[in-house]
Amino acid sequence: MREIITHDAAETVRLGRALGQLAQAGDVILLDGDLGAGKTTMTKGIARGLGITGPVKSPTFTLIREYQDGRLPLYHMDVYRLENGGAEDLGLDEYFDGDGVSVVEWSEFITDLLPPTYVRIRIARTDSTDDTRRITITAHGGDYVRYEDVAFE
Template identity: 60%
Template sequence: MFKYSVTSDAATQRLGAAVGQLVQPGDVLLLQGELGAGKTTFTKGLATALGIQQYVKSPTFTLIREYTSGRLPLYHMDVYRLENGGGDELGLEEYFNGAGVSVVEWPQFIEAEWPENYLQIKINKTATDNEQREFVFKPQGARYTALVAQLEQAL
């Protein structure tokens, strides 16, 4: 486990970009945090590091947005609307085992669909200041343990 604090949206995007430099095809990032925690802001930074020029926005109503113009495809998922189940019908396994990077917001609603290995990133607001956040990186599996060690070195 690795913890890292940021104090602005720009710093959240820089952290996302640092992770974006390390991701590989088939990586799965599970982003957890309350509304407004910075999940999409983090994903914007990751997309920038992948060389994606498109505007990245939360896929709340579409569930999955695919960005294919970068170094790797980015599959940005927001499964908040599946809080009553239904993730098994989305074909998530194809994304998780595909050639891109899957970023899942609100993954607790599809926990039964999680792959065996992943990087869980919990985002906590740490002060009354609206922009201060603590990111908690919890790797599951050797690939993500190595990724978190690289991230810790880079930061």
């Protein structure tokens, strides 16, 4: 486990970029945290770290957005709308088993469908009145521990 505090959105993007630079084909990155915690903000940084240059928008309504212009494909998923089921039909395994990098916002809603190994990044406000976020990175199997060792200060 690794804990990092960021003090504004730009710092979270910078951390995301460093994480994205560590990503390898087939990696699965779970992003958990409340609405507005910074999951999509973090994903923008991960995309930059993959060399994706265009805009990264929240896939809240489309559920999945794919980006192909980086070093590896990025599959950005937001399964918030699947809180009450329906994820079985999305073919998530195709993404998790693919050569791209899967980033999943609200993965707690699809626990039954997650692959056996992944890195989980939790983002939490420390105080309701400021921009500080506590970000914890926890490797679950594979060689995801490299994410915990990200160079960042």
